[in-house]
Amino acid sequence: MSVEEVWRGLGLPGIVDVHTHFMPQRVLDKVQAYFAGADAYLGFPWPISHGNDAQEHVRELRGFGVVLFTSMIYPHKPDMAAWLNEWAREFAAATPDCALTATFFPEESAREYVQDALERNTRVFKAHLQVGQYDPRDPLLDPVWGMIADAGVPVVTHCGLGPVPGRFTGAGPMTEVLVRHPRLKIVVAHMGLPGYGDFLDLAGRFPDVYLDTTMAFTRFTEKAWPFPSAELPRLLDKQDRILFGSDFPNIPYDYAEAVDALVRLDLGDDWLRAVLYGNGVQLLRPTAP
Numbered sequence: 001m002s003v004e005e006v007w008r009g010l011g012l013p014g015i016v017d018v019h020t021h022f023m024p025q026r027v028l029d030k031v032q033a034y035f036a037g038a039d040a041y042l043g044f045p046w047p048i049s050h051g052n053d054a055q056e057h058v059r060e061l062r063g064f065g066v067v068l069f070t071s072m073i074y075p076h077k078p079d080m081a082a083w084l085n086e087w088a089r090e091f092a093a094a095t096p097d098c099a100l101t102a103t104f105f106p107e108e109s110a111r112e113y114v115q116d117a118l119e120r121n122t123r124v125f126k127a128h129l130q131v132g133q134y135d136p137r138d139p140l141l142d143p144v145w146g147m148i149a150d151a152g153v154p155v156v157t158h159c160g161l162g163p164v165p166g167r168f169t170g171a172g173p174m175t176e177v178l179v180r181h182p183r184l185k186i187v188v189a190h191m192g193l194p195g196y197g198d199f200l201d202l203a204g205r206f207p208d209v210y211l212d213t214t215m216a217f218t219r220f221t222e223k224a225w226p227f228p229s230a231e232l233p234r235l236l237d238k239q240d241r242i243l244f245g246s247d248f249p250n251i252p253y254d255y256a257e258a259v260d261a262l263v264r265l266d267l268g269d270d271w272l273r274a275v276l277y278g279n280g281v282q283l284l285r286p287t288a289p
């Protein structure tokens with residue numbers, strides 16, 4: 001089925017994709033080069049077929065019927081986040097269907113530029129613990145998590161052990177952050193793969209923990225990191241906490257496969273409507289259409 005056939009069949013106005021990557025060109029080129037070398041560190045290839053032209057990516061998303069998306073940016077070193085945030089502001093200003101996105105790193109200046117991002121009405125943050133290789137419990141981040149929690153803005157957090165583990169990935173460190181900031185809105189990227197159960201547990205423990213479906217359930221991912229069928233009923237149970245994400249454009253398959261993978265789960269039309277649209281609108285509002 002085409003992406004459009006899926007959302008039209010559900011009576012939706014389109015879909016919301018909470019996890020798409022738009023970033024400065026040289027950063028995107030570096031990220032794509034990393035995936036081009038996947039054979040060496042994963043043992044299987046990660047062929048990206050969507051090219052590296054951001055404007056073309058925006059047109060493609062709109063063509064699929066994506067009405068709201070994000071520009072997931074993330075620093076891998078200090079003194080980079082503020083620059084990425086500035087880039088994302090310009091991108092969102094020129095791209096009204098992109099929710100204003102920001103990021104941070106454990107550094108002295110984080111407090112100030114995160115405050116600035118919140119004042120500018122940032123709708124979503126991205127934290128990448130594997131690429132950033134930082135400890136989310138770093139004392140420099142404590143006031144940052146606190147400010148973001150108070151503002152009720154979600155943070156899409158790559159904290160799972162896949163595709164390769166990081167020093168501070170896995171449910172442990174983020175659980176400690178949530179114990180300190182229990183109302184922090186975290187969106188666990190990739191359903192926390194491969195530790196799906198651990199992160200569903202986390203969503204059970206904290207009412208503001210969400211999970212995005214990015215890359216999960218696709219044929220590509222099921223080969224390497226299968227979702228345990230015994231956990232399927234928990235996806236229904238957490239219907240209001242699961243959000244569609246794609247990782248577009250850095251995916252080794254067609255965009256339609258990301259949507260089809262959810263349809264194949266066979267969890268019902270209400271579940272699909274919530275995951276593909278309703279939950280995303282709710283979380284990223286008020287810029288939602």
Ligand SMILES: [Zn+2]
Pocket residue numbers: 019021072214247
């Ligand atoms: Zn991603």
